[in-house]
Amino acid sequence: MRPGAHPLRRTAEGARPVDFGAFVRARSRAGDLVVQPRMGFSDPGTMRAGLAATSAADATTVGTITLDSYTRVGELASVDEALSTGAKLNGYPIVTYDRAVTGQVLAGIRDETFPVQVRHGSAVPGDIFAALRRTLINATEGGPVSYCLPYGRTPLDESVRNWVRCTEDFAQLRESGVEPHLETFGGCMLGQLCPPSQLVAISVLEALFFCQHGIRSVSLSYAQQTHPGQDREAVAALRRLCGELLPTPNWHVVIYAYMGVYPTTDEGAYRLLDEATRLAVTSGSERLIVKTVAESRRIPTVAENVAALEAAALTARAARPGGPAPAESDSQTYLEARALVEGVLELSPDIGHAFELAFRQGALDIPYCLHPDNHGRARSYIDGDGRLRWAGIGRLPLAGLVGPARTREATASGLIADLSYVQRAFDRPAMESGAFRDRGRADIAPPESGSS
Structure with a gap:
């Protein structure tokens, strides 16, 4: 038992919960x-x-x-x-x-x-x-x-x-x-x-x-x-x-x-x-x-x-590999993520306050998010290979890491196509083959109330 911990006791809910x-x-x-x-x-x-x-x-x-x-x-x-x-x-x-x-x-x-x-x-x-x-x-x-x-x-x-x-x-x-x-x-x-x-x-x-x-x-x-x-x-x-x-x-x-x-x-x-x-x-x-x-x-x-x-x-x-996942070098994602983290942390030692300043200044900016506290200048798109890219970085601290903004204008039809990209990609083989049923892994019961 670690110093200062209470002995394990029983409650109406059973044993005290373990560290998740x-x-x-x-x-x-x-x-x-x-x-x-x-x-x-x-x-x-x-x-x-x-x-x-x-x-x-x-x-x-x-x-x-x-x-x-x-x-x-x-x-x-x-x-x-x-x-x-x-x-x-x-x-x-x-x-x-x-x-x-x-x-x-x-x-x-x-x-x-x-x-x-x-x-x-x-x-x-x-x-x-x-x-x-x-x-x-x-x-x-x-x-x-x-x-x-x-x-x-x-x-x-x-x-x-x-x-x-x-x-x-x-x-x-x-x-x-x-x-x-x-x-x-x-x-x-x-x-x-x-x-x-x-x-x-x-x-x-x-x-x-x-x-x-x-x-x-x-x-x-x-x-x-x-x-x-x-x-x-x-x-x-x-x-x-x-x-x-x-x-x-x-x-x-x-x-x-x-x-x-x-x-x-x-x-x-x-x-x-x-x-x-x-x-x-x-x-x-x-x-x-x-x-x-x-x-x-x-x-x-x-x-x-x-x-x-x-x-x-x-x-x-x-799929379980034989050893630990390989270490990643300075990938593009790592460099961008580190720049974003550092850009926020340098605003204030209080991380909550740093969040507020970051969104106010555009150092964090969520594409297509309509919340009033979001700057709304960053944009993204899915490229021809299926990767998510920045179409525009607004004031994100990514200068020098992200290339010039994408030239194609963002449109409602383009956004809808990007939003359904994964659904279409994974449904297409089943649609083409006519495989509309499940793989037999579940005994599907009638709907119940719940939350996904």
Whole structure:
């Protein structure tokens, strides 16, 4: 037991939760890719069944409780109304439910071999973090930038203040003998069309923000984009910057299966998931968040989530390399990401304040993001090889690293074509061959309420 830690005690939710980050890293060292669904249900019984099915899957898994959209934006009266009328929500309303209800969801399922993470999406997460602390749920995700700009109109400075307070409060779980863990959501800003260097930079900066406010166990996200080679380069850059900059050794990388417009065919969806899995394995990443065959159509069922977990685990076993991922030299992505990180850190020693200044000055600028605090001058496009490129860098500190701006004018039709690039690329073989059904990996059940 580390000095100052409390003895392990039993609670209504079972044993006190393990360090989420340490668990994932240990499983990775044992040769396993940890796979995780994006699953949430409003009914406590269904949520418990989803966790149990995830735990029982033929894969090395961690559990997920994804919150509903009303809870994410603080519309708790709408949650009350939905629950009182029996309407299904698209996730689990953890703030509204009594601690004992959530305790029963977790009891006998969450343990030292199956940690659980709450996923949400809030720039105003105070009530959510309070609910996590009450239930001793010690793993969640988000960030002051990545849960602000893409999702709503909360001013960035307000989001930063909210996340400072919540991160520092969350860090106090350590006083109860529980190690808190935070995962950056910065690796998938807007889900698509953000060049990988900026995804990497924001993920690193949000992890540094968490560490600055008391968190010692972190994970850094990167979302699969449009080109496998560019993605491997990006993850190598992310891992290198983590090793260079993070003040804690307790970190790992999590890959998200593509966060944009998803294939409409089962075959295309599985091919895209296979590619995300291979990215995770070959890049040395420790965890993968899967997507299912239903992503383009509706909320996935428990059975579809389990099928995706087991499909990813099967691919991972076949793709597992014999040694660690090769080190990356000074790639273009690394050089750009490092320039962006350094450009922000030099603005202020307080990383939250540096975020505010960076967006105000254009040192960070998300392409096609309409949030009022985004500069809106950076532009991107997909080149003929499928790589994401800068069409214009605005005031990003990338002068000398990025060539002249692309000459073709950005148009609505061009943007729509880029947004659907991955969907079309992965659906095309199935459409041409007529393979519209799934591979037989899942016993597809009727739709249930949940959240992807």
